Amino acid sequence: MRFSPLKSSLSHKMKEAKVHYLEATKDTVHWGKFDNSLTPALKIKSGDFVYAETVTHHAGDAPDKMMDDGIQAIYAAIPEEDRKPGPHLLTGPIYVEDAAPGDMLEVQILDLEPRLPYGSNLSAPWGFLFEEEEFHNKERVTVYKIDDKGQWLTPHFAYDYPGPYDVNGKILHKNDVERMETLKGMQVPARIHMGTMGVAPAEDGPVSTIPPSNFGGNIDNWRIGADTTMYYPVQNQGALLSLGDAHLAQGDSELNGTGVEASVNCLLRIKVRKDFSFPLPILETNEEWMIHAFDPDLDEAARIASFKAIQFLCEFYYLSKEEAYSFLAVAADFHITQVVNENKGIHVTIPKEAFLPD
Structure with a gap:
């Protein structure tokens, strides 16, 4: 019989599953790291549903557009010096009962919904062309707005970033920069997805959220969106799933360093799979x-x-x-x-x- 994860996953009876709400607060997020020693923000059983909030680490690029009271509270509670070693703000980890090393964690993404209708793209120091003469030391923010139907993004404004982009989550108010019209007469197709999602790595201690690896993490495949399923090789007891770094849009390559970074809420169904294994994440x-x-x-x-x-x-x-x-x-x-x-x-x-x- 050929591999059929869908057939196997449907064997979970819906009536046995619970729905959990994982709000993003200072106590349920972690900034810049995966770490298998983190205290779980939520414990669930295999087959349960989780409605999880995620908050972007770029909300400070346009706080009047990309921050509400809850996001402001998270930023205020986490000192800048604690936002490391990577830049991403993740919700979790989620401990899944019976998940053990050697299993696969199946994460069905049932729905994704922007928390606020704005997102930010940064031409960043780590962008592919940043060292080229045409773009060297040119850090630029472009803010987009998604339409009510979630289909198209329109450019809202852009500005040149003042100084180096070297503080994760730095807040720049509109009076701190010169916002200008940009990309006039253009629109971008929405591709709402989770840029960073994965289980805790086997390695002890904090692991930067920047490089993706066999545990998942910062994969940045824009196809990891609604009505898809990710499979991650479990590295630790309970799997310890974390997620964030959501994007409203992105192209293959993420050429200038980021997608359209945004805060997005998601509905997941999470299951432990003991019937197969694979060494790398599968979508x-x-x-x-x-x-x-x-x-x-x-x-x-x-x-x-x-x-x-x-x-x-x-x-x-x-x-x-x-x-x-x-x-x-x-x-x-x-x-x-x-x-x-x-x-x-x-x-x-x-x-x-x-x-x-x-």
């Missing part, structure tokens, strides 16, 4: 599988992705290595997920319709 959509791989060298990331995609096809669709290699060449697509997060990302897209029913 499932209605039409495709996506295998993610990471490395500081993009060529090496592509090599890892190739071998892991072959492993996926051999283990779950019973192809030989030679068959899988040929299939990837003619039917799969290799995408550059992002080039700006220390570990560069590749994802291999495998079409489900290529596999005929048994």
Whole structure:
């Protein structure tokens, strides 16, 4: 029988699941790190639903547009010196009963909804072209607004960032900068997704949220949105899932350093899977599988992705290595997920319709 996670997941009876509300507060968020020693913000059973709030670490780029009282309270409660080693503000961790190393954590994203209709894109010091002469030392913020239907973003204003962008969550009021019209007559398709989501790494101590890895984290695949499912290899007892760094839009590569960073609430269903394992995060959509791989060298990331995609096809669709290699060449697509997060990302897209029913 071919691999069918959907069939297995439906075996959980809906009546047994509980719905939890995880509000983002100073006590339920952590800034800049994954850490397997963090106290869980929530404990759930496999199959439960979680409505979780996430708060962007870029809300200070336009506080009059991107902050409400709850977001202001979180920023006020966490000193700037504690916002490290990475920049991202995450909600969690969520402890899932019975999850253990060797399992997979299935995270179904059922819905995503912007908390506020604004998001910020930063042409950042870590952007791909920042060291080029045309963009060197040019840090620029562009604020977008999403429409009521959640389909399109329109540019609201832009400004040149005053000084280096070296304080995570720094608040700049509108009188601190010169806001200007930008991208006149243009709109951007909305691609609401979770930029950073993953289980706690096996490594002890704080681990920066910047580089994605086998535990997930800052993957920045804009397809990780509503009506999709992520699978993460569990590294610790309880899995310890954290999430944040939501984007209203982003292209493959995240070229200038960020997506359209925003605070987004999400409805998840989280399950422990003991019936299969895989060493890297997998995204499932209605039409495709996506295998993610990471490395500081993009060529090496592509090599890892190739071998892991072959492993996926051999283990779950019973192809030989030679068959899988040929299939990837003619039917799969290799995408550059992002080039700006220390570990560069590749994802291999495998079409489900290529596999005929048994």
